[in-house]
Amino acid sequence: MVKAVVGANWGDEGKGKITDMLAQEADIVVRFQGGANAGHTIVNKYGKFALHSLPSGVFNDHTTSIIGNGVALNIPILIKELQSIVEKGVPMPDIKVSDRAQIVMSYHIKFDEYEEERLAGRSFGSTKSGIAPFYSDKFAKIGFQVSELFQEEEVLREKAENICEKKNVVLEYLYHKPLLKAEDILEELKQYREMIAPYVCDVSTLLWNAQKEGKEILLEGQLGSLKDPDHGIYPMVTSSSTLAAYGAVGAGIPPYAIKEIITVCKAYSSAVGAGAFVSEIFGEEADELRRRGGDGGEYGATTGRPRRMGWFDCVASRYGCRIQGTTDVAFTVLDVLGYLDEIPVCVAYDINGEITTEFPTTPLLEKAKPVFEVLPGWKSDIRGIRNYEDLPLNCRRYIEFVEEKLGFPITMVSNGPGREDIIYREK
Numbered sequence: 001m002v003k004a005v006v007g008a009n010w011g012d013e014g015k016g017k018i019t020d021m022l023a024q025e026a027d028i029v030v031r032f033q034g035g036a037n038a039g040h041t042i043v044n045k046y047g048k049f050a051l052h053s054l055p056s057g058v059f060n061d062h063t064t065s066i067i068g069n070g071v072a073l074n075i076p077i078l079i080k081e082l083q084s085i086v087e088k089g090v091p092m093p094d095i096k097v098s099d100r101a102q103i104v105m106s107y108h109i110k111f112d113e114y115e116e117e118r119l120a121g122r123s124f125g126s127t128k129s130g131i132a133p134f135y136s137d138k139f140a141k142i143g144f145q146v147s148e149l150f151q152e153e154e155v156l157r158e159k160a161e162n163i164c165e166k167k168n169v170v171l172e173y174l175y176h177k178p179l180l181k182a183e184d185i186l187e188e189l190k191q192y193r194e195m196i197a198p199y200v201c202d203v204s205t206l207l208w209n210a211q212k213e214g215k216e217i218l219l220e221g222q223l224g225s226l227k228d229p230d231h232g233i234y235p236m237v238t239s240s241s242t243l244a245a246y247g248a249v250g251a252g253i254p255p256y257a258i259k260e261i262i263t264v265c266k267a268y269s270s271a272v273g274a275g276a277f278v279s280e281i282f283g284e285e286a287d288e289l290r291r292r293g294g295d296g297g298e299y300g301a302t303t304g305r306p307r308r309m310g311w312f313d314c315v316a317s318r319y320g321c322r323i324q325g326t327t328d329v330a331f332t333v334l335d336v337l338g339y340l341d342e343i344p345v346c347v348a349y350d351i352n353g354e355i356t357t358e359f360p361t362t363p364l365l366e367k368a369k370p371v372f373e374v375l376p377g378w379k380s381d382i383r384g385i386r387n388y389e390d391l392p393l394n395c396r397r398y399i400e401f402v403e404e405k406l407g408f409p410i411t412m413v414s415n416g417p418g419r420e421d422i423i424y425r426e427k
């Protein structure tokens with residue numbers, strides 16, 4: 001049985017916590033897209049961890065953690081992260097890396113930096129992890145697949161020379177930066193080969209066999225629906241698909257194998273980087289929510305940047321859930337809202353005087369104004385509650401209001417960062 005855990009919003013919904021929790025019953029957790037540009041924060045018996053490239057199953061000794069072919073694989077970061085969790089007392093996890101995954105090279109990171117520098121004020125707010133240059137090269141067919149590391153040096157040299165020829169034109173004339181040398185690329189590849197060799201595996205065969213044996217497989221998404229390059233807020237998106245459907249491609253499993261799609265949806269909104277954010281709030285109201293948000297404030301797990309804050313957006317979240325193919329919604333960080341007397345919720349968009357509940361394309365989204373409905377707060381701390389009926393009435397009303405607007409069942413309510421902070425609900 002394959003389940004996917006994905007985000008409904010702009011990322012940072014708490015997917016790491018939900019994956020870590022569900023991973024206790026999973027045999028295999030697979031990362032299928034994205035790279036080390038976003039992080040998951042996980043709190044469990046070993047401590048608090050910000051994972052950027054390891055799947056959130058690494059804390060369970062019975063779980064195999066897989067980096068699928070769809071991932072932007074940064075080998076030094078992966079190895080460093082592995083060492084750092086082992087140093088903190090986590091048993092050495094069973095890691096497998098797809099022989100079809102492609103490698104983030106140091107020049108991808110450089111190109112990301114140079115481009116942000118060139119764009120200056122017009123930048124996309126990249127985390128400078130090399131993700132866009134990496135995926136560009138993958139689809140331009142000049143990337144390095146893990147399997148290629150094990151080829152004869154001459155073949156690699158020829159490819160490296162071709163890469164230098166193309167990239168050096170841009171480096172010289174657009175960015176005015178030091179040029180690449182084929183020799184350095186070869187040396188980098190050699191180092192990566194040694195670092196990654198113990199983990200390389202034919203992942204799609206492994207997953208095929210695991211499915212036949214009835215194993216529990218979790219696909220772990222990064223970021224959220226609205227950052228998807230096709231269905232998100234293009235161009236302020238990421239460079240690989242954030243949708244559960246892509247889990248089939250990025251892990252190498254049949255699309256029909258994905259039986260449950262658990263879409264993680266946060267009880268208020270936050271976003272990083274540029275782009276339209278209709279329900280955004282500012283000033284002291286935003287600062288307070290940011291300070292109280294998540295577990296220790298809403299600041300980027302990778303960059304430390306303060307996140308942009310907003311009220312819950314039913315329009316964006318309903319669309320985000322629909323485009324994922326949601327079977328279950330996990331509604332997270334609800335405990336954070338306990339300080340509010342009243343909670344505004346964005347229920348529709350006003351676009352040039354027309355009221356809509358359908359999420360539009362970017363040019364219209366830029367013009368959208370939020371239509372708010374205000375719900376009463378519950379003014380209490382709901383952490384520690386385990387039964388839905390024990391939640392304050394106004395809190396249940398908030399959940400049921402959102403559920404009705406989403407049109408998908410909220411079957412899990414997360415009321416704290418820990419694994420055990422979860423309330424299950426029947427569909």
Ligand code: GDP
Pocket residue numbers: 007011012013014015016017038039040041042043223293294295296301332333334335336414415416417418421
């Ligand atoms: P991800 O990228 O979707 O995994 O999300 P992040 O890890 O960036 O952000 C989620 C943050 O919220 C982390 O700091 C989590 O520890 C925290 N978190 C997750 N669920 C809850 C919850 O229900 N309540 C609170 N207070 N924090 C939560």
